[in-house]
Amino acid sequence: MKVELVYWPSERERRADLRSQSLPRVLLVAEDEPAPISVDPMEDWIRLPADERDLQARIEALRGRSVIEPTLDDDGVLRHGERWTALPPIEARLVSTLLDRFGKVVSREQLLQQGWPGEQPRRNVLDVHVLRLRRRLEPLGLSIRTVRKRGYVLGT
Amino acid sequence: MKVELVYWPSERERRADLRSQSLPRVLLVAEDEPAPISVDPMEDWIRLPADERDLQARIEALRGRSVIEPTLDDDGVLRHGERWTALPPIEARLVSTLLDRFGKVVSREQLLQQGWPGEQPRRNVLDVHVLRLRRRLEPLGLSIRTVRKRGYVLGT
DNA sequence: GCACGGCATTCACCGCTAGGAAACAAACAG
DNA sequence: CTGTTTGTTTCCTAGCGGTGAATGCCGTGC
Numbered sequence A, B: 001m002k003v004e005l006v007y008w009p010s011e012r013e014r015r016a017d018l019r020s021q022s023l024p025r026v027l028l029v030a031e032d033e034p035a036p037i038s039v040d041p042m043e044d045w046i047r048l049p050a051d052e053r054d055l056q057a058r059i060e061a062l063r064g065r066s067v068i069e070p071t072l073d074d075d076g077v078l079r080h081g082e083r084w085t086a087l088p089p090i091e092a093r094l095v096s097t098l099l100d101r102f103g104k105v106v107s108r109e110q111l112l113q114q115g116w117p118g119e120q121p122r123r124n125v126l127d128v129h130v131l132r133l134r135r136r137l138e139p140l141g142l143s144i145r146t147v148r149k150r151g152y153v154l155g156t
Numbered sequence C: 001g002c003a004c005g006g007c008a009t010t011c012a013c014c015g016c017t018a019g020g021a022a023a024c025a026a027a028c029a030g
Numbered sequence D: 001c002t003g004t005t006t007g008t009t010t011c012c013t014a015g016c017g018g019t020g021a022a023t024g025c026c027g028t029g030c
Helices: A012-020 A052-065 A089-100 A108-115 A123-140 B012-020 B052-065 B089-100 B108-115 B123-140
Strands: A004-008 A025-029 A043-047 A077-080 A083-086 A143-147 A151-155 B004-008 B025-029 B043-047 B077-080 B083-086 B143-147 B151-155
Touching (some): A004 A012, A077 A123, A083 A123, A089 A108, A108 A151, A123 A143, B004 B012, B012 B025, B043 B052, B089 B108, B089 B151, B108 B151, B123 B143
Parallel strands (some): A004 A025, B004 B025
Antiparallel strands (some): A143 A151, B077 B083
């Protein structure tokens, strides 16, 4: 993910924009300007004139912070950023499988195996559960995309 | 919450400690040392020699980032932010248990053990107390969410 | 270009169970 | 006596998981 550089305070507007989209950014603070106190973990700042290496370090750190993947605990609680939702057993198993290959395609066969071990439900069952899962994940900012004939991809 | 100051790299050990306890900290990076790339949102750094105002700004920001949890004192008074409420004995024990794992799932069994030590009340008693607790906590901006078949989560 | 088949999405419904809510009653403290 | 705490019963609602059917989507073959 790209980390934006924002001159502060001259580009005040842009900063607000980026924040509202929760995009990572580094403020380049003018030499005589008081430091901005930003609680947002997706924001950092550095005072000009800045050492190029220090700036790079801050950019790298922000980039690392912005690729945090969702997590699923033993109680079926799926967390992403601030928010979380509880998943029922089957959906928890499906999400767990999707999470193992986050951002990559997971086949329907694999999902069926993981979701219904030792059984072989009708085709439609998986579809319905994916539908329900989609609705549950939406408020977290996660989505399941279809790859026709191949499977599903869990992503942001 | 206190924000720790850690000299880097000389206090490397202490930094690891603090991180494992997820306590907020600012690294004071020696002048000729490469900048540490820390993904941890509870960590920040500044290069020495540092402007005192800049350091304060970073400390403030970290402090704001650290989650403020509600507290329960020995008299059963629960405080959160500006507001507070008094809890009767059983509910105080329940909240105490939930607070120990703030934001995480606490099982019904555990709540029963803590709330009614040495007894074994009917299933429904806990439900009713959770209901009453919810009504009491609501004005404080706290909520108890159900995780079906698993337990309850206390959160903001 | 079009119709078809197959895949995928969505909806409505059912049975079942866990949890929620109301109302009442007993015990107790001030 | 009055208000609070706590337990109990009873009924209601919401969540979970499965099913069948209607509809939509899309590439393929003709």
